[in-house]
Amino acid sequence: MRSGIYKMSCKEIRRKVEVAVQNYDVNNTRSAIQSGKIIDLDFLRANGGLAEVQYCPENGRYIYGPQGEVLCSVHRSKVSVTQESESPGRETK
Numbered sequence: 442m443r444s445g446i447y448k449m450s451c452k453e454i455r456r457k458v459e460v461a462v463q464n465y466d467v468n469n470t471r472s473a474i475q476s477g478k479i480i481d482l483d484f485l486r487a488n489g490g491l492a493e494v495q496y497c498p499e500n501g502r503y504i505y506g507p508q509g510e511v512l513c514s515v516h517r518s519k520v521s522v523t524q525e526s527e528s529p530g531r532e533t534k
């Protein structure tokens with residue numbers, strides 16, 4: 442039984458944050474994106490039209506990726522960097 446509270450997934454939250462970042466960027470000459478920095482959700486709510494400040498359900502932190510994508514310190518998905526995770530066993534540790 443759900444009590445009507447719908448908990449958004451990290452991925453969904455990140456998508457919204459990304460939209461807010463893009464919103465901000467089209468309306469401002471200076472980009473909100475600071476690669477590698479923690480994303481200021483309050484700032485995006487005030488300036489990017491983010492509907493509400495929501496954090497990763499597993500307490501990840503949102504960080505700007507190199508292209509302005511929203512990365513989560515816990516989930517880290519959406520990274521196309523050449524870094525393991527689903528490699529078929531090239532671990533040498």
Ligand SMILES: [Zn+2]
Nearest residue numbers: 451497501513
């Ligand atoms: Zn997350």
